[in-house]
Amino acid sequence: MKCMLIDDDIPTVQVLTELIPWTAYGFNEVSQAHCVLDAQTLFAAGIPDLVICDIEMPRGSGIEMIQWIREQGYDCAFIFFTCHESFDFASTAISFNADSYLLKPLNQEKLEAAVMKAVGGLKWRRQMGEYQKFGMAWLKNKGLVEASFWTDILMSTISPRLDLIQGEILKRELTIKTEQSYVLVLASVFLSEIDEKWNESTFRYAFANLSSEIMLLRLEYDRIVSYQKNSMLYVAVILDEDDTSQVQLEERATLLIQLMNEYLKCMGTCYISEAKPINELSGVKTELERMDHSNVMFRGKVHGQHTVFQREQPERYDLDTEMYTSLFIEREKAQIVNRLKKDLEQLVAKNQLHAETLQVIREDFLQVVYAILAKKNVQAHQLFTDQLAQQLYVKSEHSLFDFMKWAHLVTERTVETIKESQRSEGIVDKAMRYIHDNYTKDLNRDEVAASVFLTPDYLAKVFKQETGLTMKEYLNDYRIKAAKLMLIESRLSIGQIAMETGYETISYFSTVFKKLTGETPNAYRSRQSYDREKNGV
Structure with a gap:
């Protein structure tokens, strides 16, 4: 088998080359690369069975490397190492099916364990690939x-x-x-x-x-x-x-x-x-x-068959809502998930975890989330009504694995939404973009607020502070700008233009148009036509 070591730090690559007894794990070739581009070039000479890669490098990251490998369809085991513990890095690495994620300085025992695990997983995947080819044969x-x-x-x-x-x-x-x-x-x-x-x-x-x-x-x-x-x-x-x-x-x-x-x-x-x-x-x-x-x-x-699942008489369990609230405010995603996992493990160790307790923890956790989102003027129900969130919510009632998947999803969405809500400029930009995309419809501020997961009152306040206009004033201003172009560049009737720009009646359209431009739509069209003819346009 072949192994490829990727790190911009040459001494680290040299240490790795000498640290592991490669032949003992079945490797007869170990190649080196010092950036992502070099590593991709080396793939042409032979696809490695195992890649050990630093995440943070100046000319392309390890995440980009594994993404490229997966996109090419190469069946390589993958071990990451990095100087900085990062929830985002670890989460992304897992999503690309990395085998291990290690922190520097590298410990030989942990590194060898990771290599052994990666080799075992690779062999099993390849064996399963053979099984898949012939999987239906057992039916015959x-x-x-x-x-x-x-x-x-x-x-x-x-x-x-x-x-x-x-x-x-x-x-x-x-x-x-x-x-x-x-x-x-x-x-x-x-x-x-x-x-x-x-x-x-x-x-x-x-x-x-x-x-x-x-x-x-x-x-x-x-x-x-x-x-x-x-x-x-x-x-x-x-x-x-x-x-x-x-x-x-x-x-x-x-x-x-x-x-x-x-x-x-x-x-x-x-x-x-x-x-x-x-x-x-x-x-x-x-x-x-x-x-x-x-x-x-x-x-x-x-x-x-007749096992009785003996459980200790459950004590009342109250989630530490103050602690979780603080972690959400501080946007500590990894700590939230890890602490919840630790709480559940402690209950299992005490023989205190069962369906009723799991349900209580789930509802208390949701209470923390909804309270945090309410203070940030975020409409919580908008975040968790999709099919995936609903499925995980139902499954979380009977499976610790599904409970943690659900908690991870809720935490991720909540923290990211809080971050977004704290960037008022970004929120207003999104609201304006939604108005631009939907100004021809019967639009109201509730719909605009829902598009950015905020309450209408809060968005109205932020929008006014940022633009100096109410959402209705901004909508009318955008519609009239669009109407002006139609009056100049098209032969549509005033009634058609009114409908095309989201107004239900010609009279209301004319009233708004005159208020914002100082003249009626017909007068504006006539003046613009006269000016264009005068200037030879």
């Missing part, structure tokens, strides 16, 4: 008929009557026994936790593949049922009662969760049923799904 194997049978059993497509089940077994020429019992293992993952690098079909294949290999100890899919329900993706594994012991099943399920986290980059949760007759498996599946739906705090673990 000899277990297709049996897999279809178990799907019909679990989804109640086949009646739970034993005689009808036996009839289906004979009709499909299967060797399944109805007189024995079966164990159902249900593995679940939130759809929202699936890495964006996966498309749905490939992930489902990889999830089913891993579940079969670990739980059945073979890569066949005759006893695997993959399906989606609401916000969850499930893989059900059906085992014969005497296949293995309960202890062995729990060990395999624990390994499955570990490998899902390591290779699929998501948190899996497993539920193991008691041994049940074949005609009761559909009901068992429904019961395990109910357990999964109610499980907020005990995810990422293995649970039996």
Whole structure:
């Protein structure tokens, strides 16, 4: 494999070259570049498998480098390092699928761990790429008929009557026994936790593949049922009662969760049923799904069918609203998200986090946000009514992962809107631009204020201070300027021009026009025509 080191500081590149035992991690070539342009040129000689790059360089940043690499479609692992911890840098790096983000001075142990992680992720992605090419082949194997049978059993497509089940077994020429019992293992993952690098079909294949290999100890899919329900993706594994012991099943399920986290980059949760007759498996599946739906705090673990999620009697939990208010005022996005994450982790450690507490925290957090925005005269509902915000709000009720995604979105939008509201010149410019784009419509100040997420009264005050005009005066002034051009350059009637510039009646248009120009539209057109003829225009 090849590695490329990019940093404008030559001694740093030299240290990196000598610091890591590259051959131990499978690298037989390490190239160097000291700016983005040089690095891009070197790609023509051979695409590296791993890029280690400084973010801040004088001739092109590391962010520009990774963006270029992703746009070219190159499959490179990527490690960033920088002198300055920055929430924006880290967030942008994550959005371009960087493998690690390290701070200088570089620690050898952390750097080697990052290299190991990047190499492992790269190998897995490439393996999954091969799986994707052949992912549909598993549907054509000899277990297709049996897999279809178990799907019909679990989804109640086949009646739970034993005689009808036996009839289906004979009709499909299967060797399944109805007189024995079966164990159902249900593995679940939130759809929202699936890495964006996966498309749905490939992930489902990889999830089913891993579940079969670990739980059945073979890569066949005759006893695997993959399906989606609401916000969850499930893989059900059906085992014969005497296949293995309960202890062995729990060990395999624990390994499955570990490998899902390591290779699929998501948190899996497993539920193991008691041994049940074949005609009761559909009901068992429904019961395990109910357990999964109610499980907020005990995810990422293995649970039996009759596990009771023991929780300490919850103490009343009050979010530190004063502290969060201060952080919002100071626009500390990273601290807000990190502190919220820490609060939730402390509740988990105390066995105090469940759906009700999560809902209380969410509403208290929103209360802080709405109070801050109200003081800044920002209309909060305008920020969070889009589809993404609404979806995350709903999902945040049952998943810590989705809760943090929702909190991150709310924090980002709130802080950026506060910044924007504090730049009055920018706000007025946006309001003026909105008027220019919509002056032909029946426009009012409420619509203009909504376009910049401010209350009408506050925008009116800022607008007057900045321009010396009310929004209505500015609108009329802009409309009349447009009307003047039409009167000179077109043959449209006065009535048509009135409508084209947003006035409902000719009389009101004429009144405003005369007030601002000192003459009627007809008089203005006649004078301009006379002047043009006189000047030979």
